[in-house]
Amino acid sequence: QVQLAESGGGVVQPGRSLRLSCAASGFTLSSFGMHWVRQAPGKGLEWVAIIWSGEIDKFYADSVKDRFTISRDNSKNTVYLQMNSLRAEDTAVYYCAREMFYYDSNDHRDVEAFDIWGQGTMVTVSS
């Protein structure tokens, strides 16, 4: 069964760090781009970070750049999100998601979709 399972969330004080994990089962994580997406209470989805299958390329939202680091351990089939210098505005449910991407040559358009999502892990930043 193809699935993702996040862990590592919790309550943390502003300025502290937390590391989230996303364990994959039923597929080889290293073959896919993997994303972190977050959702603040009562808000929409916000894209956070991606690590592409080649692992060299990583990209971050401006709101987390230089504070968050995405990484992958292929031997554990797990992707991580290291979150440093946490702020109150980082409070959210954090989801990891598997990327499906291809180019539709008939219509000359990219197709970007997140076909597998974890159940999410809650991060609360509060003093």
Next chain:
Amino acid sequence: SSELTQDPAVSVALGQTVTITCQGDSLRTSYASWYQQKSGQAPLLLIYGKNNRPSGIPDRFSGSTSGNTASLTITGAQAEDEADYHCNSRDTTIKPVVFGGGTKLTVL
């Protein structure tokens, strides 16, 4: 702020048809994908590409695109369709992925 624009809330009578839209510059070069999110649950992929549904998604859900606007249509809305609906797409400008703000669908 979101780079894709969605109406915050839409309502539909049971059994009727409703269209939810998603607008943004990235949609000129990238298809939108659509997700359904029920309360307390993770998002679920509904539509991707021109109009593709993953296995298990009912055929009352369909997608279309025109210019910079993508649409999700539910034909014959059911009570269980009451949820939040999100769109996203690839964005080749500022960051790889953009999301809309989400649309809350109420089935009356």
